Amino acid sequence: MTDKEYMDNGEKYFVHTYNRYKIVMDHAKGVYIYDVNGKQYLDFASGIGVAGLGYGNEDYTNAIKNQVDKIMHTSNLFYNVPAITAAEKLVKAAGLKKAFFTNSGAEAIEGALKMAKRYAYDKNGKGDYEVIAMGHSFHGRTMGALALTGNMHYQEPFGEMIPGIKFAEYNNLDSVKELVNENTCAIILEPLQGEGGIYPAEKEFIEGIRKICDEKDILMICDEVQCGMGRTGKMFAFQNYDVIPDIIATAKALGGGVPVGAFVAGEKCCNSLVPGDHGTTYGGNPLVTAAVNAVFDIYEKENILDNVNRVGTYLETKLDELVKESDNVVLRRGKGLMQGLVLKNPVGETINKAIEKGLLVISAGGNVLRMLPPLVITKENVDEMIQILKECV
Numbered sequence: 175m176t177d178k179e180y181m182d183n184g185e186k187y188f189v190h191t192y193n194r195y196k197i198v199m200d201h202a203k204g205v206y207i208y209d210v211n212g213k214q215y216l217d218f219a220s221g222i223g224v225a226g227l228g229y230g231n232e233d234y235t236n237a238i239k240n241q242v243d244k245i246m247h248t249s250n251l252f253y254n255v256p257a258i259t260a261a262e263k264l265v266k267a268a269g270l271k272k273a274f275f276t277n278s279g280a281e282a283i284e285g286a287l288k289m290a291k292r293y294a295y296d297k298n299g300k301g302d303y304e305v306i307a308m309g310h311s312f313h314g315r316t317m318g319a320l321a322l323t324g325n326m327h328y329q330e331p332f333g334e335m336i337p338g339i340k341f342a343e344y345n346n347l348d349s350v351k352e353l354v355n356e357n358t359c360a361i362i363l364e365p366l367q368g369e370g371g372i373y374p375a376e377k378e379f380i381e382g383i384r385k386i387c388d389e390k391d392i393l394m395i396c397d398e399v400q401c402g403m404g405r406t407g408k409m410f411a412f413q414n415y416d417v418i419p420d421i422i423a424t425a426k427a428l429g430g431g432v433p434v435g436a437f438v439a440g441e442k443c444c445n446s447l448v449p450g451d452h453g454t455t456y457g458g459n460p461l462v463t464a465a466v467n468a469v470f471d472i473y474e475k476e477n478i479l480d481n482v483n484r485v486g487t488y489l490e491t492k493l494d495e496l497v498k499e500s501d502n503v504v505l506r507r508g509k510g511l512m513q514g515l516v517l518k519n520p521v522g523e524t525i526n527k528a529i530e531k532g533l534l535v536i537s538a539g540g541n542v543l544r545m546l547p548p549l550v551i552t553k554e555n556v557d558e559m560i561q562i563l564k565e566c567v
């Protein structure tokens with residue numbers, strides 16, 4: 175079949191929830207991905223921040239292959255070794271106490287939300303607690319995560335959301351304070367907003383939220399699904415600040431490509447969910463947690479965080495130069511290997527040109543060009559990207 179025929183068949187049989195780029199992907203190696211015609215693309219999207227290790231890392235693929243031969247699934251009615259070791263690594267990396275593995279980012283958010291509500295319920299037996307979320311946030315597409323997502327366009331067609339969700343303005347601490355009352359059980363934020371347009375939290379804002387939460391016994395939840403797992407140069411983005419959240423949600427790069435997420439909780443609330451409260455059939459199965467183990471091992475062995483800091487700084491410098499040089503590039507926002515360029519022209523046009531020239535970048539909102547390259551990219555890859563991007567903006 176030609177790529178056109180594949181795509182026509184895709185449109186025939188998929189529920190049409192995505193306006194996909196007109197490429198049929200086939201295989202990948204390192205930081206390059208290839209379509210069915212053999213055309214090469216430099217990947218500055220990494221499957222929306224999932225392929226942190228790039229493609230084809232042998233330690234990673236071998237770990238998965240070995241696990242496939244051993245056992246792929248057990249259910250959570252039993253223990254399995256990869257899940258136990260992965261939980262220990264994840265908990266220690268986050269500096270928290272206990273983890274629950276999920277199959278996606280949205281499910282990690284759902285679990286965090288339930289844990290927060292359960293914690294509040296334990297305090298005085300009420301189930302009607304409120305959660306404060308942020309404008310321009312993105313937490314996923316399931317009904318609970320959608321209710322927390324500060325984009326009414328995503329919510330509107332689906333009627334009543336779960337009750338008790340209020341939206342504050344990101345980086346406006348007073349707007350959060352105004353919404354806090356005796357029924358607030360949690361405040362949730364992305365330390366670096368992704369889909370909403372690559373907005374980093376200001377220090378005063380995120381540390382102010384921690385203070386409010388401490389004073390009022392409210393749980394602080396950080397959505398690290400996109401900005402976590404090394405993307406900002408720390409294992410988790412909250413670690414760039416002087417805060418420790420009560421719960422984090424992670425996914426995307428956590429499994430390096432297999433569908434896995436987790437919520438991880440600290441001392442205060444990690445025992446609030448008890449048997450019967452929450453579960454998942456697949457969550458943390460040996461296949462995906464073998465991948466998680468490999469990801470953590472490779473981060474250590476290959477000093478991935480050092481690379482993010484080194485190449486991230488270089489990327490920032492190069493993008494700042496582009497901002498100065500190009501009238502169409504208004505400003506840069508982001509940290510490490512999670513960067514956004516605010517463009518004057520519609521971002522879609524620029525992305526299409528880039529793809530044409532063999533560079534994958536994505537958007538965040540209407541006018542932000544977003545970069546989420548694999549965390550293993552080199553300065554040479556950045557130079558290659560800049561050269562193509564210059565011709566597109």
Ligand SMILES: *Cc1c(COP(=O)(O)O)cnc(C)c1O
Binds near residue numbers: 314364397399
């Ligand atoms: C992608 C994303 C999610 C949802 O993750 P899924 O795996 O798509 O369910 C949640 N929060 C943030 C910040 C994300 O970027």
